Amino acid sequence: xxxxxxxxxxxLHSLKDSLRERSHKDLIDKIQSRVEHLSAAEKLANAxxxxxxxxxxxxxxxxxYSRLMALQRMGIVDNYERIRDFSIAIVGIGGVGxxxxxxxxxxxxxxxxxYDYDKVELANMNRLxxxxxxxxxxxxDAAVQTLTDINPDVVLESYTLNITTVxxxxxxxxxxxxxxxxxxxxxxxxxxxxxxxxxxxARMVVNQACNExxxxxxxxxxxxxxxxxxxxxxxxxxxxxFACAPPLVxxxxxxxxxxxxxxxxxxxxxxxxxxxxxxxVQNTLKYLLKFGSVTPYLGYNALKDYxxxxxxxxxxxCSNAACMERQKEYILAKxxxxxxxxxxKMEAEESVEPECLHDDNEWNISVVDDDNDAQGSKxxxxxxxxxxxxxxxxxxxxxxxxxxxxxTTTTTGDDLxxxxxxxxxxxxx
Amino acid sequence: xxxxxxxxxxxLHSLKDSLRERSHKDLIDKIQSRVEHLSAAEKLANAxxxxxxxxxxxxxxxxxYSRLMALQRMGIVDNYERIRDFSIAIVGIGGVGxxxxxxxxxxxxxxxxxYDYDKVELANMNRLxxxxxxxxxxxxDAAVQTLTDINPDVVLESYTLNITTVxxxxxxxxxxxxxxxxxxxxxxxxxxxxxxxxxxxARMVVNQACNExxxxxxxxxxxxxxxxxxxxxxxxxxxxxFACAPPLVxxxxxxxxxxxxxxxxxxxxxxxxxxxxxxxVQNTLKYLLKFGSVTPYLGYNALKDYxxxxxxxxxxxCSNAACMERQKEYILAKxxxxxxxxxxKMEAEESVEPECLHDDNEWNISVVDDDNDAQGSKxxxxxxxxxxxxxxxxxxxxxxxxxxxxxTTTTTGDDLxxxxxxxxxxxxx
Numbered sequence: 005x006x007x008x009x010x011x012x013x014x015x016l017h018s019l020k021d022s023l024r025e026r027s028h029k030d031l032i033d034k035i036q037s038r039v040e041h042l043s044a045a046e047k048l049a050n051a052x053x054x055x056x057x058x059x060x061x062x063x064x065x066x067x068x069y070s071r072l073m074a075l076q077r078m079g080i081v082d083n084y085e086r087i088r089d090f091s092i093a094i095v096g097i098g099g100v101g102x103x104x105x106x107x108x109x110x111x112x113x114x115x116x117x118x119y120d121y122d123k124v125e126l127a128n129m130n131r132l133x134x135x136x137x138x139x140x141x142x143x144x145d146a147a148v149q150t151l152t153d154i155n156p157d158v159v160l161e162s163y164t165l166n167i168t169t170v171x172x173x174x175x176x177x178x179x180x181x182x183x184x185x186x187x188x189x190x191x192x193x194x195x196x197x198x199x200x201x202x203x204x205x206a207r208m209v210v211n212q213a214c215n216e217x218x219x220x221x222x223x224x225x226x227x228x229x230x231x232x233x234x235x236x237x238x239x240x241x242x243x244x245x246f247a248c249a250p251p252l253v254x255x256x257x258x259x260x261x262x263x264x265x266x267x268x269x270x271x272x273x274x275x276x277x278x279x280x281x282x283x284x285v286q287n288t289l290k291y292l293l294k295f296g297s298v299t300p301y302l303g304y305n306a307l308k309d310y311x312x313x314x315x316x317x318x319x320x321x322c323s324n325a326a327c328m329e330r331q332k333e334y335i336l337a338k339x340x341x342x343x344x345x346x347x348x349k350m351e352a353e354e355s356v357e358p359e360c361l362h363d364d365n366e367w368n369i370s371v372v373d374d375d376n377d378a379q380g381s382k383x384x385x386x387x388x389x390x391x392x393x394x395x396x397x398x399x400x401x402x403x404x405x406x407x408x409x410x411x412t413t414t415t416t417g418d419d420l421x422x423x424x425x426x427x428x429x430x431x432x433x
Numbered sequence: 434x435x436x437x438x439x440x441x442x443x444x445l446h447s448l449k450d451s452l453r454e455r456s457h458k459d460l461i462d463k464i465q466s467r468v469e470h471l472s473a474a475e476k477l478a479n480a481x482x483x484x485x486x487x488x489x490x491x492x493x494x495x496x497x498y499s500r501l502m503a504l505q506r507m508g509i510v511d512n513y514e515r516i517r518d519f520s521i522a523i524v525g526i527g528g529v530g531x532x533x534x535x536x537x538x539x540x541x542x543x544x545x546x547x548y549d550y551d552k553v554e555l556a557n558m559n560r561l562x563x564x565x566x567x568x569x570x571x572x573x574d575a576a577v578q579t580l581t582d583i584n585p586d587v588v589l590e591s592y593t594l595n596i597t598t599v600x601x602x603x604x605x606x607x608x609x610x611x612x613x614x615x616x617x618x619x620x621x622x623x624x625x626x627x628x629x630x631x632x633x634x635a636r637m638v639v640n641q642a643c644n645e646x647x648x649x650x651x652x653x654x655x656x657x658x659x660x661x662x663x664x665x666x667x668x669x670x671x672x673x674x675f676a677c678a679p680p681l682v683x684x685x686x687x688x689x690x691x692x693x694x695x696x697x698x699x700x701x702x703x704x705x706x707x708x709x710x711x712x713x714v715q716n717t718l719k720y721l722l723k724f725g726s727v728t729p730y731l732g733y734n735a736l737k738d739y740x741x742x743x744x745x746x747x748x749x750x751c752s753n754a755a756c757m758e759r760q761k762e763y764i765l766a767k768x769x770x771x772x773x774x775x776x777x778k779m780e781a782e783e784s785v786e787p788e789c790l791h792d793d794n795e796w797n798i799s800v801v802d803d804d805n806d807a808q809g810s811k812x813x814x815x816x817x818x819x820x821x822x823x824x825x826x827x828x829x830x831x832x833x834x835x836x837x838x839x840x841t842t843t844t845t846g847d848d849l850x851x852x853x854x855x856x857x858x859x860x861x862x
Contacts, residue, residue: 005471005474008467008470008471008474009471011467012464012467012468012471015460015463015464015467016464018460019457019460019461019464022456022457022460023452023457027451028448028451028452031444031447031448031451032448034444035441035444035445035448038437038440038441038444039441041437042434042437042438042441042471045434045437052565052566053555053565063556063698064556065554065555065556066554066555066556066568067555067556068555068556068558068559068565069559070556070698071556071559071560071659071698071699071700071701072559072700072701072702074659074698074699074700074701075658075659075700075702077700078657078658078659078700079658080658080659080660080700103561103707106561106703107561107703107704107707110558110559110560110561110703111559111702111703111704112559125494125495126482126494126495126496126497127492127493127494127495127496127497127499127500129497129539129583129584130497130498130500130501130539130540130541131500131539132532132535132536132539132561135582135583136481136482136497136582136583137481137582139495153564153565153566154558154564154565155558228507229504229507229508229509230500230503230504230507230509231509231725269492269499269500269503270500270503271500271501271503271504271506271507271509272500272501272503273501273504273540273715273718274535274536274539274540274711274714275536275540275711275712275714275715275718276711276715278532278536278707278708278710278711279707279708279711279712279715281707282703282704282705282707282708282711283704283708283738285703285704286702286704286705286708286735286738287738289702289704290735290736295736296660296735296736296737297736297737297738299737299738302738306715306719306725307719307724307725307726308725308726308728309712309715309716309726309728309731309740309742311738311740313738
């Protein structure tokens, strides 16, 4: 539009030069002033903030980072600006993924890699982020447009592809391996992958990629009836992978694809998806900036405002070969890990400064103490087995089976049979 | 801009008519085609969807309500379209209020009343909703601009005023009483007020208005260190009002205004505010559309993903005269309430259809059962006294004092003294 307006002005100049009559020249002047007015309006509408080199903690209205840098002064994080070093890949830019991307962008994350093959539709307008005028655009293009406007400091990479195709998977893998953003980084080129997809197949592909790359990731999901969701941290070799604990849909022998029938669409709510995205990115920030504790699995039951938590160990008979590799490595590295932990503990004890957290606590801010936690989240953990059964099963969102640590680590054909029976009993209700 | 482009075209027409040379006419044609191109681009950029008369459940990409109407088919709500009958007032269009407004707009709420006196600044960009190019606009104007684009079906009323001034309070009250949207509605003109303000004084004003109008409302808040928040349901006469249980800041005799010093700004995160807004609007939807259970008080501790719940009865010695009136009315209406409840129970028992909820449960969706709830949220309730202490005290966000049901209903000067001592003990830690 800007180029078009410039062309217009230059055409008017040549026309004016070639005209002799006063009245014609006057009319050209009038037209010119209209075009200049349009140009000014256009410039104003596109006035985006310029890039900011260093994050400042200065408390002025014009500083987009003042409220984030305040996390340091409040003693929540040690070094907020480190966020600029991190790369996050978000797979699926739908109701959860798009909001997660916006939150990370507003937090000033270093680099975001966005993966989706779908287009924006008016039917998506019941969730946050996309706007009606973006209908028809690819979700990746629309997201880059919006996110660039919000924060030009974030490096955005957009991949309009389906990771479940052979070609898509290849590009997915090579983009994750690319380390040009931070060549010194160990492992892959990203610090965390957030899975925000809506189907089992895509989750299995993310799982495969992460097991192969030894890449920590977080999974998220929202049920088809829109009133429950979950997030889960997956560390290859250390926690259960997505294939370790087969979702009930698989255990019951039902092909998920047959459940996605023509004319049947899942319900969704901006509230549930906003909460799940918020919990997902909050745990992402805790993981990256090392504050609070990252929750291994957190459920959200919207009908009762109930939030079950749990942990899952890897399955030593997991069907995923890369997971088995990571498990072996994890066991082999145990002595080194134990030694490092003991050393860190000793150093911490030597340099202990009691109460230093509250040293300049002029706001009297304190966090829930351990006693509380014992009563709160541990009480919830105790109720996990039942809590998770009742989120199940959902065709579109992966839900964990009702496995305790013991059953996970000894899952066999018989256990699957047992799961199948449990599912059938549920269905018969 | 559209008018300017039309004027341009008409000026070009007159110029062309008065010119004789072929080369001049050709140049005008070229300029005209440029302007037409600009007009087309302009129209495309402003192509908003038209209003929709009835909410349809039809599953097509062009239907913005299909995923919401699906809540009926899934058995979550009885009649989703009822949402169009409701009016919600949101006081404070900041990090929580703006996201709550967007969620309700995308859900197709009937009417939204928005109150704020502040302007958008770049310093707000670390939270969702506002865009950098809106810096300098009032938050109400910017919100109306964005929300109208998202869903033109919602009736938006914007009040750019400070409710804590005498004049502002008068307009606030009269706007809440206005019943022109639904003249047959009982009580005030709104169905619920959401308090999303960031200071104690404004909360006390909302409390006063709601006690006077006998208006149910929900309160929300986020702590100054950005890592905890809460929502609370307040029903005049039935639950504690905001003055029934004085926040610790008051109990300790510290004037909150002295805590808001120059150059000191609170930390904030889009995650915490997104989660609080999501929980707030989710409970709003449950309240309006009668599904699930509305949580009386729900806390969110982001560091530990801990969600305490509690209930608070009104204080029979509340300092708020209007609250005391509502309490008297509530007690007087008890026999009628009991009779109605007994009748409803009897009717429900007569027409009971066991298992009907799961009759066509082809997705095998079930909700957490009561046993679970007993283990989950009740366990959390048990930890409430401590849980709430540790969110305290925050100058900017109202936090509940560590009161059990008993102490609330017998709050006296001695209890306040006790609270003050507890606070001092906390500070001394």
